[in-house]
Amino acid sequence: MSKNQSSAPAKFDAREASKFFFRGGHTGWLGLKFSDQGENWVELELPWREDLLGEADRAVLASGPIVSLMDMASGMAIWQTMKDFAPVATLDLRVDYQRPARERSAVWGRVECYRTTRSAAFVRGIAHDGDIDDPVAHIAGVFMTIAADPRQGKVPSSDGSASEAGTGDE
């Protein structure tokens, strides 16, 4: 959910941040790597791994790691756009799978943050296995930015704070 990790630099740079983001935890376990970045987008690579199969008898990556890849690329695209490492929490993430990734192929996830408001950030992105014009999946997501919240630093709880975000308020 929240991508708040302690020792980040003040001005966010996805390439630099990747050096410590992917040392451990879930994204380190997956082996995520920095691939490329722009003003408002970030691309990460999920290398092929034999034990992340979706089915035992087919050498095709499970869809779950693709969600992790796109969730992480989304958070980093938001920081890249805001030029700031403010905590964000995923509210909603939708993944549409067009086709399975090729056997034994790495998958890249490129996510763009196309809009930020006071309390929400909107992202869309593509997962591909080498050719971005032949996507494996499309994603769309909404994240809550927590910096604008007076209760700064708190992650949304189940008592309703999360529902304030998707309003596009400005």
Place this chain on the structure above:
Amino acid sequence: MSDFKLPPYADALGIEMCEFQDGVPVLMVEFGPNVEGRPQHYHGGATAGLLENAGYAALRVRLIEEGREAQLKPVNITVQYLSAGKSRPSFAKGRITRLGRRNANIAVEAWQDDPDRPIATAIMNILMA
């Protein structure tokens, strides 16, 4: 039920089948580095992985019961994050909303202490080829 096995991805992440409730498998994952995002909290991707596996498991078990063999192909998944997953075990269980000949629609909930207070939910569409 013994025919049913979790995929390699679920094994690698540390997901286990912990019980059956009304014939539906409940999956569980212990908190640990594999699933950690922000310190002491689940990464959203790990939570999604648990939800997705619970959705597939519910469908696989039902298909086995009905004597159907099918290759499952994900069409889409929409995950709603309701509250932060803390450093405790998480559970998930799927409910088949509609099972057709070619498509299944599945709703999944994940929780930690109280099944009535889900931390995340998912809606999945899965094609059966």
